[in-house]
Amino acid sequence: MNARKLVSQTHCTQIPQTIKNSLLCAAIDPPHSNPPFLPKPPSILATGLLKSYFERGLIREARTLFDEMPERDVVAWTTMISGYTSCNLHGRAWVVFCDMMRFTDVRPNEFTLSCTLKACKGINSYSHGALLHGLVMKQGMGGSIYVSNALLDVYATCCVNMDEASAVFQEIRERNDVSWTTFIAGYTHRGDGYMGLSVFRRMLSEGGESNPFSFSIAVRACASVHSCTYGKQLHAAIAKHGLDFNLPVMNSILDMYCRCNSLNDAKQCFNEMTQRDLITWNTLIAGYEKSDPYVSISTYSCMELEGLSPNCFTFSSIVAAVANLAILSCGEQIHGRILKRGLGGNLELDNALIDMYAKSGNIGSARRIFDKMPTKNLVSWTSMMIGYGSHGYGNEAVDFFEEMVKFRVRPDRIAFEAVLNACSHAGLVDKGVRYFMSMVDDYNIAPDPEIFGCLVDLLGRAGRVEEAFKLIESMPFDPDESVWGTLLRACKAHNHPDLGTLAIRKVLALKPKIAATYVILSNIYAADGKWGDSAKMRKLMRRMATKKEAGRSSVEIKNQNYSFVAGDKMGPHMDCVDEVVKILVEHMRHARYIPDLDFFIHDLEDGI
DNA sequence: TTAGGGTTAG
Secondary structure, three states: OOHHHHHHHHOOOOOOHHHHHHHHHHHHOOOOOOOOOOOOOHHHHHHHHHHHHHHOOOHHHHHHHHHHOOOOOHHHHHHHHHHHHHOOOHHHHHHHHHHHHHHOOOOOOHHHHHHHHHHHHHOOOHHHHHHHHHHHHHHOOOOOHHHHHHHHHHHHHHOOOOHHHHHHHHHOOOOOHHHHHHHHHHHHHOOOHHHHHHHHHHHHHOOOOOOHHHHHHHHHHHHHOOOHHHHHHHHHHHHHOOOOOOHHHHHHHHHHHHHOOOHHHHHHHHHHOOOOOHHHHHHHHHHHHHHOHHHHHHHHHHHHHOOOOOOHHHHHHHHHHHHHHOOHHHHHHHHHHHHHOOOOOOHHHHHHHHHHHHHOOOHHHHHHHHHHOOOOOHHHHHHHHHHHHHOOOHHHHHHHHHHHHHOOOOOOHHHHHHHHHHHHHHOOHHHHHHHHHHHHHOOOOOOOHHHHHHHHHHHHHOOOHHHHHHHHHHOOOOOOHHHHHHHHHHHHHHOOHHHHHHHHHHHHHHOOOOHHHHHHHHHHHHHOOOHHHHHHHHHHHHHHOOOOOOOOEEEEEOOEEEEEOOOOOOHHHHHHHHHHHHHHHHHHHHOOOOOOOHHHHHHHHHOO
């Protein structure tokens, strides 16, 4: 009877001490039996038991047994390394490897090196991998396909670019399907889907065998570049290879359709799938989350009716869907379900909840979740900054940014966009300009059109319209209509008719179908007494501009969400809306708000 | 005793 059978027969988490003792005694004093009844050597039995402990998650027991083993050969050390790695304890796996190298004469074989390289990938350490690479060369194990593939994987995952991975890939004499898939995945997972697809094509042209793994990663590459055309070609090839019944492959196809925003194809694919698991449902729910949040939520209900239990991924999408709808009561219900299922404290879910509460108007609840989070990441901080900014608390958002940097959380482009928007709304112009400079100089983030737009807005709102214009002129790319639109708003607010006219002409040249632009230009001409030009603009608008889609509002009354446009009748509930509008008007009057009626007058007149 | 694929957030 081997150790694994002993463990399975005991059906308990603790291996009886008597059995363990007998194993250890046997190792010291092996029984004298003759073949063919010679039992396995004790070290093999103990190593088998070690593996069994890890398979059952009994990490402490595995460590104790390993420490008590009188003989530890390379297999035992490797089992310990791979055991820790299989339990996601990559750092401990690395320490075991170091102990083996420092304190014993045991030398690593190809199994040890490939397992330890996997640990390097787990701790995301290029330098650990490079260290092992040197050892691989020294030991003359560069010819092992397992070691080469593991090394390729570390470089493809942990390096800033694919140069080192490419060098390793070139050195592999006889590449197998794992080499190709690892190389394709390296490009794809870092967002270079085109190169991923290019390597996939090269694999096929060089006679590499496509298989479920390579198809899945190639489909992911299509999704990352939003190429539904390539994706459909791959879908057809997958069906041709008879892989349209392979669940992971079909989940990747479904994901591709969702990411390419081809929801009809996604729905058809989902309906035709013969097997579905939780990932299938989660993929569809996430696919609908932005484009059609109501369908996302109804898909979640269908999933529960089918008897599947939602997990963190499911709730993450559902919370985001509810955030898009900004229905607070619904969000609170979902939050309750999350807590009831014991999923509270999950980082990604907490981040989604912060965003949901902030978008639903309850910044206090968002803050409470943030404060209770055991660990926070960049998204947690940024979500709070955006939340504070959108609620008009610009100073708080800026304080949050400062606090975040103190906690050594490195801001990215989105975090800078959030803090620049906050500065803009709080009138902190000089501070905002300093953040912009710091983004470029200290964090080496190249400003994109959105960031430039934020800076134009920052200067423009503060009345520094000339500076905003100079900034637009100095941009390293052609400004788009949103940047000119931002300048236009500033010109309008601070009375700069010349620059305003220029901005309008730029907007019209880039987007000639936006009715509001003609309205503003018509008004500028009218204010200047140029009535002929003003009338000309209105005529042009009728000919060129598309009819504006009516602005839709939604309101929650007695746990029901109602969506309406101006002039809609909502039966008895309209009284409630009228009542709220009266209160809002009263508040505005009290705050001495003077409405800008420019658009309003012309909208009525021109029926737009 | 070793390797590769499918789903989360700002």
